[in-house]
Amino acid sequence: MIQAKKLQEIGVRGSQVISPEKITFEERLRAFCEQNACRLYGKTWACPPAVGTVAQCKKRCLSYQNALVFNAVYPLEDSFDYEGMMEGHDAFQALCDRLYALIPKGTPFLLLSNEGCSRCKECTYPERPCRMPEKLFPSLEGFGINVLALSEAAGLCYNNGENTVTFFGVLFY
Ligand code: SF4
Structure with a gap:
């Protein structure tokens, strides 16, 4: 649907179209969200519990025919570079x-x-619909998707070397 050249132009490092059936969804990953290490659990419409159960998320993903898996790689000063990690996160x-x-x-x-x-200074969750x-x-992880298994299913590199951070996304269509 979108040419590889266009994807490269917007900053995508690797991409592959796979069948959504090849994606691994794991109920146990929801427990990590619930531990709230990222402090985003229950904060926006993009994360659990707003996105529904893992089974509901999976059903939603499998309703599409294709999954364009893509990643991008960002530099870090070292493995403790939290600021660089956040910059990469925003860039992705x-x-x-x-x-x-x-x-x-x-x-x-x-x-x-x-x-x-x-996107918003204050999210409308849970009082009002998303703006x-x-x-x-x-979030991929919030949907219960195992990102390592996803990278393997798409033949994309999960770890792109020392002092880098790699983020993944999926476009279902
Ligand atoms: S209301 Fe704004 S912050 Fe909340 S999920 Fe929607 S776009 Fe994101």
């Missing part, structure tokens, strides 16, 4: 916005990104 979310802009109008899709949503549902790109 910006990349997902550029990917969204490439989706042909009228195409039904679901775009999963990395961790939560920080930008068309740009709500839920």
